[in-house]
Amino acid sequence: MNAFDYWSIAQGALATVVLSLASIVLGVPLGLGLALIRWARIPFANRVVIVYVSLIRSCPAVTLTLLIFFALPQFGLSLDPTPAAILALTISTAAFNCEIWRAALMNFPREQYDAALAFAMPRSLRFRRIVMPQLWRASLPGLVNEMTLQIKATPAVAVIGIVEITRAALRVGARTYDPLPPFVFALLLYGLIVFALIRTQRVLERRRPVEARV
Template sequence: MSWLDVLAILRGAVTTLTLSCLGILIGLPLGLGLAVIRWARLPGLAQVVAVYVSLLRATPLVTLLLLLFFALPELGLPLGPVPAAILALVMNTAAFNCEVWRAALMNFPREQYEAAQAVGMPALTRFRRIVLPQIARASLPGLFNEMSLLIKVTPVLAVVGVVDITRAAVRIGAESFEPLPPFLLAVAVYAPIVFAFVALQRAVERRHARREAAA
């Protein structure tokens, strides 16, 4: 395996990280918004969100990706491989994040929210200062787990031509007739990416623990 092959896998790593981070950055707040809609029991809208989340959680990412890539052009909305990949990742992870956030919201003591409402605190301030800090702590393990899973499912993006780590390794192995070295390198590249997310999770949890101890 040549240095050009190594660079190709590293370029695939950049693609993997970029698409994963975009999916996380958009899907995380979107999932929170969906969870709040269900938690608030908004008539009609909450039911629509529930159906959306159920469908997306039941749909394999590769199926969703192919549907977006091939069906949207029929509706006059052509998407390239990268935009289709980002949209599929966002829709998928937002649905799973919604359930993580909603579980934390279901366990949140509404008495605190109602007490703040009774003293005249605006709704947005109540949510930002009382609800969000508590549900964020409770949701951390589930959210970081979903982030790690999102990175590990990015190889399915290859079905529409996105060259990620795995797609680059497959191509190099096919061209060189030596599949083992590129796949070993792919594993070596994936590992520190996932470990970095685990380390970030532990750092955030330690920070929250120090804040609670100082309070």
């Protein structure tokens, strides 16, 4: 491998980070919204969310990516590979995030919410000051775990032409006829990305006791 090969795989790492970050930023709040719909048991919407989560969780990311990229043009909506990849990854991670948020909501002490209601605290304030801080702390490990899985799921979007870490390493290995070095380098890049994510989790967890006292 020469410097250009390393640079090619590093560019693939940049694509992996961008795709993962975009889908995480969109998928985490979307999953929370879906979980709140289920928690509130909103008629009809609750059933729609159950079907959505069940269907998406059973669908491989590569199949979902192909479906979005090739099916949407049939309805007059054509997406470039990058937006299609972000949409597919977001739809996928939102379903899993929904269940993580919902598990935390199910364990939330409802009497605290009722007590705030008895003091006529506005709904938005109840959620922001009472529900969300506890919900976030309980959900953080599961959310970070799903984020790491999301990063490792990005090779699925290579089927529509996205060159991420694995695809870039595969190209280098095919050109040099020596696949081991590029895949070892790709493994190191994945490890660095996941390490940075886990490190961020540790920082947030150390800040939690301080925030609780405030």
